[in-house]
Amino acid sequence: MRRRLDEPSVEAVPGQLAVEVPAAARRPSPACEHGNPTCGARPARPYPCGWKCDEHQPARTHRRTTP
Incomplete structure (x- = not known):
């Protein structure tokens, strides 16, 4: 096992890392x-009722039962 740890690491394969995304493949944010x-x-955030911005997040848009 020690011999395997002393070996140099393998070279990175193109496309192996998640950060290497071509510009054409990127999608705009929801x-x-x-x-x-x-x-x-x-930007919008995911909620169970769909993608909502900060102004329309569910906590601010639902009816309140107390005055």
Whole structure:
């Protein structure tokens, strides 16, 4: 085992790392899906009810039962 640890590491294979993404393959970040027509604000975060921006996050858009 010690002999294997002393060997030099293998060279990196192109495309092996997740950070090596070609510019053409990148997708734009998701937009806010609130409203009709949709808000479309970016950045948006994933919630169970869809992608929402900070202004339309579920905690701020649902009805409140207490005054």
